[in-house]
Amino acid sequence: MSAPSAVVVVGASAAGLAVAETLRRERFDGRITLIGEEPELPYDRPPLSKEILSGRWQADRARLRDPAAVDRLGLDLRLGTSAESVDQAARRVLLADGTVVGYEELVITTGVRARRLPGIEGVAGVHVLRTLADVAALRVALSTKPRLVIVGAGFLGAEAASVAVQAGAEVSLVSDLDAPLADVLGPELGAGLVDLHRDHGVEVLTGVKVAEIVTEGARATGVRLVDGRTVTADAVLMAIGSVPNTEWLAGSGIPTDNGVLCDEYCRAAPHVWAAGDVANWFHRGLSERVRIEHRTNAGEQGMAVARNILSAGRPTAFQPVPYIWSDQYDRKIQIYGLPRGADRFAVTKGSIVDRELLALYGKNGTVRAAVGINMNRALRSARQFLVTPTPWEAGTA
């Protein structure tokens, strides 16, 4: 099996860039076509809800590489156009601008998009936060120190609440869970996060769903909750999760179900691979399918796919220790592993009250995740529990 001569990467964000860069570093000198729907050069998304939203950074600081570094990769770069369909038999991708690009190997890194409540088409004052354009619009809204209601209290909603209230907005954070991030971090840390937000002046409404956006004319004036209450607002941010961008693969024969379905090598079909937020792959170490919407995974999985493409038929299973971080106020939450779905929880250092702690999560008798809040050193030591399967009793001893 010889190296391919043409690789097409659909999706020009962190994962797609990692594929292209790694191919070049591994001395692949064939054509790399990188296709991106957004007009911008590849940029980083974690700062959007942090440094860019707060205004501490200008938008161009989110760039993953400067234009000269992108140039040096010698890419066939197609920005501002999306891929419409794949013909697997002919190994071709059809683009929205009507052009057709042939591939020997195809990598799908189309990521996810923000989920939206239905019925908000054309309604002013309703925001999502996924792209540079989204954050620019939200910054304009924040500049008026508005009443802002944030629907959804996951990492994105919680980070946006933190930035917005510090920017002078009057913020209500609405979660259908009993606490922000309770589905990921469990009820104990979730309760601690409710207090964190309230102490900074955010109104936190938990355990309640939003029924609809209330509008006047074509402008949002708040949200109506399922229990009948209305939260009035000048602007609404929807942070209710995301949807994998896989519709364009319909009819291609490439399997999709909550992302692009891949084996443990991140391969979805012969000559077709996926990486980043859109990839739903079998993690051998965890013995289950996972799809991880986080920055670290995008880079690592992009690298892994590039290497597997060049592996001459001897791919390596991709089984990383996932890493996530979130900045909220002066707290840094860092997570190794996957706490979601754990059946054991223990704070092994520090305390929830002090908002400085190391917590372990277990499942089926084994340590499954380690979470630190402003506790970097101890967390680093705990990472080893995820690298080598560690019995719960040994981890918490």
Place this chain on the structure above:
Amino acid sequence: MQITVAEEHCCGAGQCVLAAPDVFDQRDEDGVVVLLDATPPESQRAAVLDAAAVCPAAAIAVHE
């Protein structure tokens, strides 16, 4: 090979230390990257490029 790190971008993941422990370390108090060797030998090239690529904050720049 010349390396620069943007401390203000660093998110303390420690991925660089795992990839190239002879070149990168982390501060104890907050995990922010510490550059041990700004001009590492050629033998470190592959490890350093890996570290730059896996950095989730894109905080490591490698100048040839």
